[in-house]
Amino acid sequence: MDSPAQAYSAAKDRSKYSQLAQFRSELPFDLDDFQTAGCRALEDGLGVLVCAPTGAGKTIVGEFAVHLAMAQGLGCAYTTPIKALSNQKYADLVTRYGAEKVGLLTGDNSINPHAPILVMTTEVLRNMLYVGSSTLDDLGFVVMDxxxxxxxxxxxxxxxxxxxxxxxxxxxxxLSATVSNAEEFGEWLVTVRGDTAVVVSDYRPVPLWQHMMVGNKIYDLLDTEAEHRPGAAQKKSGANRVLVRVAREQAMRVERRRHTREKWRPPRRSDIVDRLDRGALLPAIYFIFSRVGCDAAVEQCLRSGIRLIDDEDREEVRRIVTGRTQSLSDADLQVLGYWEWLDGLERGVAAHHAGLIPIFKETVEELFLRGLCKVVFATETLALGINMPARTVVLERMVKYNGESHNRLTPGEFTQLTGRAGRRGIDVEGHAVVIWGPDLDPNDVAGLATTRTFPLRSSFRPSYNMAVNLVRQIGREEGRHLLEQSFAQFQADRAVVGLVKQRDQAAREAREVTDKITCSRGSVEQYADLRRALSDLEKGAAKSRSAGRRDRVESSVAALRRGDIIVVPSGRHRGPAVVLESVSTSDEPRLVVLTAGKWAGRVPMRDFHDAVIPVGRMKVNKSFAHRSAQARRDLAANLANVTRDLPLKGARIGRGADPVDEQVHELRAQIKAHPVHECTDRDRHVREFENARHALRRAETLTARVQGRTTSLGRTFDSICTVLETLGYLEADGSEFVVTDDGALLSRLWSESDLLAADCLRRGLWDELTAPELAGVVSALLYESRSGERFETHTVPVGSKAVRAVLQATHDVWAQISESAGQANAPLIREPDHGFALAAYRWTVGDSLEQVLRNLRGAGVELSPGDFVRWCRQVIDMLGQIARLPTDAVDPSVTRTAHEAASLMRRGVLADSTGALPAERLGYVTDDNLGAAEFAEIDATRGNGLTS
Incomplete structure (x- = not known):
């Protein structure tokens, strides 16, 4: 029975929020407070920002927006960052509203494009806005998941x-994950969108417990977990809590010491899975952050004989997998490692990473959602919004590679990953397990788990395509003003407020201190300047002398010969020594000696203070073996005899000339002659003046930072427009710009290398290419080699002589554009990369997947099937953009060739790489069966170049 408060709230909803009441009545569960607040704001006509933890149910507010759109006869666009999430949301909404009312637009899929509810990737909506698509005329709501x-x-x-x-x-x-600056983001939304309600919730409907696994034992990381775990008899007293914490920490410490003492080895992943299974902690997502590691983990589980599902589930797995992969040939299945993959799935384990083809990843996701896959070894791609909740999340390491370097997980990344644990409506609690290693401090992990500071920072930067579209739509000045409304500029301007206050404070301090500095004998500023000049000069001279000494040491040591007797002036082996070996290296000379104390070894250069000058010589046989103790004793005795009468103290090192700089002498003379030098308070005067000077320099630095931040995006936009004008994409018309025909061409190309593609097309560089050749050339604008590898056209196979020649011409165009961008201080375009040209060419010719990958390996390029599919999809996407260009903008031959190339590439693993869900494969709308009017309508939904 509802409480009076609940009854009152329900009555209020029915009267003022009638749509919310109806929406609630259709749900099988009640709404949480933050969901109710977000929905009420929407029915009040406001925009809304909802920030809540992963799995808290914030998408309910988005679904209510869809409900309101249907009730008001308006359109609703539901946008997501990745195609897989769009597919998932599309299926959810079809279940609720029916297939006739829901459409899907993801760049390579178009289902029911005129439906009132359109699910799409965010890039698709952006492109529709730029081309002014009529689909947006009745748009009433946009959900940005x-x-x-x-x-x-x-x-x-x-x-x-x-x-x-x-x-x-x-x-x-x-809809956003929890961020610490939600109010700031909401304030910006108010400035650009009008009234916006900000709803923030830290509530997790399924509690998440943090653990650390040491060896085969799992320990709680946070004290409160033991007290609030469901089923606990009663809350412990304060004294008992201390005892529990101390006992737990001691047990964990003993366990860690034991594993370290036994020469620690990482636990076997199969053992960890077995431990989770025995602890009723499955299903689990096991993050490894390495494709190779994920695959190796599955292999290890297979070798260990793990079976996590029964025979009935195994039959269901085989049925689903067979249905999902029936379009693939036996040859492709063999290349893809299908049977090993299936073996893992039939045991309840799988890998999930970008190296897998989309069909394999989607199948794993489906099986996991159905409870038929118990453990998924995954890279961080699985944390990107796909609805795959688990009872437990395992983190094998707290470090991951970001493409450039290995970095520790941030609090935001840790929360995003562990937030997958705990299935609402299924689990009473979720579990996050971190695997301990010797370099991991449990306290650091506990601190990471409890950190709630995840600020949202804008990454907004103008691009060439963006600039030409802004000029075309609203003009240069309005476009510049629009950029200055971005969240990036908003954050910069807010930061500027603080910088200006700091600058003014520093300038005020400088003035106040300077006004107080007086000396009856003369100018403190002049005197301080002389002392500053002397100090700088002496520091420079000292640094120069130090460098000179280092050079003299290294050059003199390199000149030493076997048998030279020297004196080591410092260090553990100081005293007379005989040189056994002296070799120059790129780092520092290698000097091996024998001392009078019978020690033989390498002497570091830091033991010498200046040039090393031999004080004598003695014979050292070539056959001398310094590892022999007897040989060392005999040679040391000879060394003692030879050096007995040598003047070692007076000839240890040769000290180079150290002339006193005339400028130093002159400055010291000027300082002594200055009247302030005679003042008894001169040091205090100079100290106060230096404080003022420091404050003034700080004010100047802050002024430069303020000037750099204000209108920074506007300046970038201006520099981009300058490049576009230089290259003929824009023309000056008074204070404004107009878009040329070439500019209209650029406005229809969406890619990181959009300007390069447009320039090549308008020059006709690609007009004479065949379909396979065009695919190979286009790939160079999209592909990025892994691990910093670069490929040169003259050494890496690229498909044909025509491809080689056009790639070189394309590279020349890139160099010209880069020169123009550099002169205007505008953003640079990424250099073309030829590493995928051979693969794109051979696939379009008709080679099998096995042949293409084998040819790549022969050329020194290692590419997984999943990466191959991903790059091919981007090539197909770009070819599709070219195919749809107006024939008055480019030669019709190149659009026909692009269409042919895209069609040829859509086969085999590419024919099934669209990412659609199996239930929705029927009823696809494709380019081939669209009417002309329909095709023109959804033309704007293409060209986002996304990967799933």
Whole structure:
């Protein structure tokens, strides 16, 4: 029975919030307070920003926006950052509203594009806004799921473009993971979108317990867990809590010492899985952050004989897998390692990473959701919004590779990963288990788990395509103003407020201190300047002398010969020594000696203070073996005899000339002659003046930072426009710019190398290519080699002589554009990369997957099937953009060739790489069966170049 408060709230909803009441009545569960607050704000006509933990149910607010759109006869766009998430949300909404009311637009899929509810990737909506698609005319609501993606340095700008460009009448629903600056983000939304309610919740409907696994034992990391775990008899007293904590920490410490003492080895992943299974902690997502590691973990589980599902489930797994992969040939299945993959799935374990083809990843996701896969070994890609909750999340390491270096997980990353644990409506609690290693401090992990500071930072930057579209749509000045409304500029301006206060404070301090500094004998400033000049000169001279001494040491040591007698002036082996070996190296000379104390070894250069000058010589046989104790004793005795009468003290080292700088003498004379030098308070005067000078320099530095931040995006936009004008994509018209025909061409190309593609197309560089050749050339604008590898056209096979020649011409165009961008201080375009040209060419020719990958390996390029599919999809996407260009903008032959190339590439593993869910494969709308009017309508949904 409801409480009076609940009854009152329900009555209020029915009267004022009738749509919310109806929406609630259709749900099988009641709404949490933050969900109710977000929904009420929407029905009040406000925009809303909802920040809540992963798994808290914030998408309910987005679904209510869909409900309101249907009730008001308006359209709703539901955007997501990745295609897999779009597919998932599409299936959810089809179940609720029916297939006729829901459409899917993800760049390579178009299902029911005129439906009132459209699920799409964020790039698709951005492109539709730029081309003014009529689909948006009746748009009433836009849901931006995972809006915190605007911090992504590669794609984040798209979210801000959409937020800024949307018509003011559209209600925006922004759904975000927990961030610590939600109020700041909400304040910006108010400035660009109008009234926006900010709803923040830290509540997790399924409690998450943090653990550390040491050996085969699992320990709680946080004290409160033991007290609040469901089923506990009663809350412990304060004294008992201390005893529990101390006992636990002692037990963990003993266990860690035992494993360290026994020459620690990482636990076997199969053993960890077995431990989780015995502890009723499955299903689990096991994050490894390495594709090779994920695959190796599955192999280890297979070798150990693990079986996590029964025979009935095993039959269901085989049925699902067979259905999902039936379109693949036996040859492709063999290359993809299908039978090993299936073996793992039939035991309840699988890997999930970008190296797998989409069908394999989607199948793993489906089986996990159905409870037929118990453990998934995954890279961090599985944490990106896909609905795959687990009872437990395991973190094998707290370090991951970001593409450039290995870095420790941030609090935000840790929360995103562990937030997958705990299935609402299934689990009473979720578990996060960190695997202990000798370099891991449990206290550090506990601190990471309890940190709640995840600020959202904009990554917004203008691009060439963005600039030409802004000029075309609203003009240069308005476009510049629009950029200055971005969250990036908003954050910069807010930061500027603090910088200005610091600058003013520093300048004020400098003035106040300077006004107080007086000396009856003369100018303190002049005197302080002389002392500063002397100090700088002496520091420079000291550094120069030090460098000179180092050079003299290394050159003199390199000149030593076997048998030279020297004196080592310092260090553990100081005293007379005979040289056994002296070799120059790129690091520092290698000097091996024998001392009078019978020690033989390498002497570090730091033991010498200046040039090393021999004080005598003695014979050392070539056959001398310094590892022989007897040989060392005999040679040391000879050394003692030879050096007995040598003047060692007076000839240990040769000291180079150290002339006194005339400028130093002159400055010291000027200082002594200055009247302030006679003042008894001269040191205090100088100290006060230096404090003032420091404050003034700080004020100047802050002024430069202020100037650099204000209108920084506007300046970047201006520099981009300058490049576009230089290259003929824009033309000056008074104070404004107009878009040329070439500019209109650029406006329809969405890619990191959009300007390079446009320039090659307008020059006709690609007009004479065949379909396979065009695919190979286009790939160079998209592909990025792993591990910093670079490929040169003259050494790496690229498909044909025509491809080689056009790639070189394309590279020349890139160099010209880069020169123009550099002169204008505008963003540079990434250099073309030829590493995938051979693969794109051979696949389009018709080679099998096995042949293509084998040819790549022969050329020194290692590529997984999943990566191959991913790069091919991007090539197909770019070819599709070219194929849809107006024939008055480019030669019709190149558009026909692009269409042919894209069609040829859509086969085998590429024919099934669209990412659609199996239930929705029927009823696909493709380019081949669209009518002309329909095709023109969804043309704007292409060209996002995304990966799933």
């Amino acid at each position: 995972e809006v915190h993606y605007l911090a992504d340095r590669f794609r984040g700008a798209v979210w801000e473009e959409v937020i800024i460009h949307l018509d003011a009448k559209v209600q925006l629903v922004s």
